[in-house]
Amino acid sequence: xxxxxxxxxxxxxxxxxxxxxFVVTIDNFLVLIDCGEGTQYRLLEHKVKISRxxxxxxSHLHGDHYFGLIGLLSTLNMQKRTEPLVIFxxxxxxxxxxLQLKYSGTILNFKLDFSVTDPTGFNPILETETIEIKxxxxxxxxxxxxxxxxxxxxxxxxxAEKLPENFPAIFYKMLQDGHDITDELSRVTYINAECTTxxxxxxxxxxxxxxIYDESIVDYIKDVDLLYHEATFLTEQAERAKVTFHxxxxxxxxxxxxxxAKQLIIGxxxxxxxxxxxxxxxAQEIFxxxxxxxxxxxxxx
Amino acid sequence: xxxxxxxxxxxxxxxxxxxxxFVVTIDNFLVLIDCGEGTQYRLLEHKVKISRxxxxxxSHLHGDHYFGLIGLLSTLNMQKRTEPLVIFxxxxxxxxxxLQLKYSGTILNFKLDFSVTDPTGFNPILETETIEIKxxxxxxxxxxxxxxxxxxxxxxxxxAEKLPENFPAIFYKMLQDGHDITDELSRVTYINAECTTxxxxxxxxxxxxxxIYDESIVDYIKDVDLLYHEATFLTEQAERAKVTFHxxxxxxxxxxxxxxAKQLIIGxxxxxxxxxxxxxxxAQEIFxxxxxxxxxxxxxx
Numbered sequence: 378x379x380x381x382x383x384x385x386x387x388x389x390x391x392x393x394x395x396x397x398x399f400v401v402t403i404d405n406f407l408v409l410i411d412c413g414e415g416t417q418y419r420l421l422e423h424k425v426k427i428s429r430x431x432x433x434x435x436s437h438l439h440g441d442h443y444f445g446l447i448g449l450l451s452t453l454n455m456q457k458r459t460e461p462l463v464i465f466x467x468x469x470x471x472x473x474x475x476l477q478l479k480y481s482g483t484i485l486n487f488k489l490d491f492s493v494t495d496p497t498g499f500n501p502i503l504e505t506e507t508i509e510i511k512x513x514x515x516x517x518x519x520x521x522x523x524x525x526x527x528x529x530x531x532x533x534x535x536x537a538e539k540l541p542e543n544f545p546a547i548f549y550k551m552l553q554d555g556h557d558i559t560d561e562l563s564r565v566t567y568i569n570a571e572c573t574t575x576x577x578x579x580x581x582x583x584x585x586x587x588x589i590y591d592e593s594i595v596d597y598i599k600d601v602d603l604l605y606h607e608a609t610f611l612t613e614q615a616e617r618a619k620v621t622f623h624x625x626x627x628x629x630x631x632x633x634x635x636x637x638a639k640q641l642i643i644g645x646x647x648x649x650x651x652x653x654x655x656x657x658x659x660a661q662e663i664f665x666x667x668x669x670x671x672x673x674x675x676x677x678x
Numbered sequence: 679x680x681x682x683x684x685x686x687x688x689x690x691x692x693x694x695x696x697x698x699x700f701v702v703t704i705d706n707f708l709v710l711i712d713c714g715e716g717t718q719y720r721l722l723e724h725k726v727k728i729s730r731x732x733x734x735x736x737s738h739l740h741g742d743h744y745f746g747l748i749g750l751l752s753t754l755n756m757q758k759r760t761e762p763l764v765i766f767x768x769x770x771x772x773x774x775x776x777l778q779l780k781y782s783g784t785i786l787n788f789k790l791d792f793s794v795t796d797p798t799g800f801n802p803i804l805e806t807e808t809i810e811i812k813x814x815x816x817x818x819x820x821x822x823x824x825x826x827x828x829x830x831x832x833x834x835x836x837x838a839e840k841l842p843e844n845f846p847a848i849f850y851k852m853l854q855d856g857h858d859i860t861d862e863l864s865r866v867t868y869i870n871a872e873c874t875t876x877x878x879x880x881x882x883x884x885x886x887x888x889x890i891y892d893e894s895i896v897d898y899i900k901d902v903d904l905l906y907h908e909a910t911f912l913t914e915q916a917e918r919a920k921v922t923f924h925x926x927x928x929x930x931x932x933x934x935x936x937x938x939a940k941q942l943i944i945g946x947x948x949x950x951x952x953x954x955x956x957x958x959x960x961a962q963e964i965f966x967x968x969x970x971x972x973x974x975x976x977x978x979x
Contacts, residue, residue: 390718390753414749415716417691438781440752444745448715451741452691469781476777480739480770482820519783 378403378528378580380603381675382644383419384411387587387609387623388441389648395419395672396441397586397645399605403508403528406431409449410524410584416445417452423673427453428460432503434510435466436586437521443470447477454485461488465502465512467520468493496520499597507531513597515588517622523585525597531576539572580678583638586645589619590628595635603678604633605670608643611655623647626656630664640678644670679704679829679881681904682976683945684720685712688910688924689742690949696720696973697742698887698946700906704809704829707732710750711825711885717746718753724974728754729761733804735811736767737887738822744771748778755786762789766803766813768821769794797821800898808832814898816889818923824886826898832877840873881979884939887946890920891929896936904979905934906971909944912956924948927957931965941979945971 379402386394396413400420407429409416420427427449435443443466453462464470471491478485492502494512503510507529512522532553540549548558548567553576558567583598586607598604609623618625624632626643633641641664646653653669660667668676680703687695697714701721708730710717721728728750736744744767754763765771772792779786793803795813804811808830813823833854841850849859849868854877859868884899887908899905910924919926925933927944934942942965947954954970961968969977 388752389756390722390749392719392722414746415719418693418716421691421693438778440749440778440782444749444752445715448691448741448745451689451745455690467781469777473774473777473781476770476774477739477741480768480774480820481741519781 378582378602379675379677380582380605380642381423381425382642382670382672383416383423384413385644385646385653385670385672386441387645387647388439390414391648393672394646394648396444398445399584400425401526401582403526405429408432408434408510408526410434411436411442411586412444412446412449413441414444417449419673420449428456428458430462431460432510433462433464433466434524434584435464435470436515436523436584437517437519438467438469439517439519439587442586446470447474450474450485450489451481451483453487454483458487461490463490463492463503465492465494465510467496467522494522496522511597513594515585515594516591517587517589521587523583523588523594523597525601526582526584528577528580530579533569533573533576536572536574540567582678583636585632587623589622590624590632592632592635594632598632598636598638600637600639602639603642603676604636604638604640605642605644606632607645608656608660609645609647611650612659614647614649626660627663630660630662630667633664633667638664639666641667642670642676643667679883679903680976680978681883681906681943682724682726683943683971683973684717684724685714686945686947686954686971686973687742688946688948689740691715692949694973695947695949697745699746700885701726702827702883704827706730709733709735709811709827711735712737712743712887713745713747713750714742715745718750720974721750729757729759731763732761733811734763734765734767735825735885736765736771737816737824737885738818738820739768739770740818740820740888743887747771748775751775751786751790752782752784754788755784759788762791764791764793764804766793766795766811768797768823795823797823812898814895816886816895817892818888818890822888824884824889824895824898826902827883827885829878829881831880834870834874834877837873837875841868883979884937886933888924890923891925891933893933893936895933899937899939901938901940903940904943904977905937905939905941906943906945907933908946909957909961910946910948912951913960915948915950927961928964931961931963931968934965934968939965940967942968943971943977944968
């Protein structure tokens with residue numbers, strides 16, 4: 378599972394920090410989480426193949442989290458995409474997109490499958506053979522959801538050198554599922570433990586942006602492998618964080634600690650801070666395995 | 679009058695070419711023409727003070743000409759702007775903006791004065807003491823207008839060293855208007871020609887993007903000082919230009935020549951061309967005073 382950061386900034390535009398957008402790579406497809414203005418240019422810059430995009434998750438309708446979406450959709454359409462695209466986002470987003478498509482005279486070549494997220498409760502929104510995505514409520518000035526992405530434990534990996542050529546596909550799948558196999562024709566038994574190794578273990582990523590400090594998040598994200606949590610302010614501006622429904626670096630670290638997360642990445646830094654070292658210092662006092670988000674950086678976990 | 683280019687590209691996003699946006703400086707205020715995605719970042723990059731923005735003109739509702747508008751408006755609002763802002767644009771733009779403001783829970787601090795442009799005919803849309811703006815029809819795949827901006831001849835410039843201190847304001851204005859003045863108290867006559875010099879002459883800028891080659895444009899833009907005309911394709915793709923309702927470099931030059939423009943700037947280059955030298959060669963064969971648009975370049979005329 379990979380998590381690439383395309384934006385480390387918050388609402389006020391800055392040249393050195395782009396607005397929120399994150400790409401999750403799961404096997405051979407991509408999930409985009411939030412899509413601030415200019416996201417399609419960041420995707421180009423980091424050579425992310427947007428044809429591999431399968432799901433887009435939008436947390437809330439503040440511009441720094443979605444103003445780039447219509448541009449990205451237009452570009453996918455110009456690229457003659459035909460594969461369906463699934464968007465999960467707040468009520469109203471489909472209306473905004475439909476209106477913009479209408480006035481530009483655009484009819485999409487691909488199916489846009491839009492699902493409205495519920496800003497209350499812990500809700501499964503997607504389950505496939507490889508992943509599961511759930512939303513959970515964040516407390517912000519408008520409806521906002523966090524996302525919990527689970528990459529399921531993968532099947533057993535086949536050791537090809539242990540098998541004959543033309544090994545039947547049906548046996549191949551049975552080995553992946555952990556079974557021993559006896560080929561009754563050739564009277565050979567393939568012991569699973571000898572022909573396979575463990576697949577990748579389950580991985581979980583939680584995404585929390587934007588939100589006031591809210592301990593009720595903890596229950597939804599227990600033991601995640603990677604927690605991205607906004608940290609718009611330093612402790613000195615804790616009051617400002619509260620008023621604007623944002624979080625400080627120390628508060629994000631506290632959430633990570635209470636949730637027993639393995640790793641914390643903080644971002645969504647306010648434009649008032651020219652440097653971000655203090656965010657790391659304040660967070661690491663509480664949760665040592667904290668990393669600052671950096672433009673374009675890719676985390677493999 | 680100044681004309682700054684913030685984007686030289688067309689619909690397909692490219693890292694080296696931004697989408698359409700242009701800033702016109704007239705005296706102490708700014709007019710923004712078109713506002714593709716990321717325009718507010720280009721304004722930041724080129725240190726354009728957006729507090730000086732007074733008018734925004736949107737030619738049509740293809741995304742590379744307006745997807746950056748909502749982001750710019752949101753930023754002006756975060757900057758606590760209170761001065762009204764006037765937008766001229768196609769039918770539907772106000773609906774799109776209103777919907778996006780609604781779902782983000784935003785109430786603007788400033789008055790947004792929106793006027794729908796008429797995509798037919800030659801229409802005055804603004805006249806003040808210093809400028810006049812007219813729209814004219816462009817032939818594109820959807821409704822589209824060009825803009826003709828006239829900076830009026832300015833008043834006579836006062837030679838301060840020729841006047842006494844505490845010179846009455848009323849006399850000052852009369853001199854600017856070209857009158858001689860006799861101060862009956864001090865029995866002194868101020869001859870206008872001795873106390874003033876000519877003000878700036880009238881300047882006219884025409885903006886044509888996007889359009890098929892259309893000679894009917896010529897009548898609207900006769901003798902302009904500066905013509906910006908799109909040149910999406912080279913002559914080799916003239917057929918493609920026609921089908922997509924765009925113009926070639928040579929066709930743009932032909933419009934400039936027929937209109938007797940003083941200078942032509944071409945832009946809106948298709949992403950298929952990695953370099954633009956051939957655009958200049960093909961245009962200059964027909965209209966020698968052609969310049970290629972470059973990212974961030976400012977023309978003073």
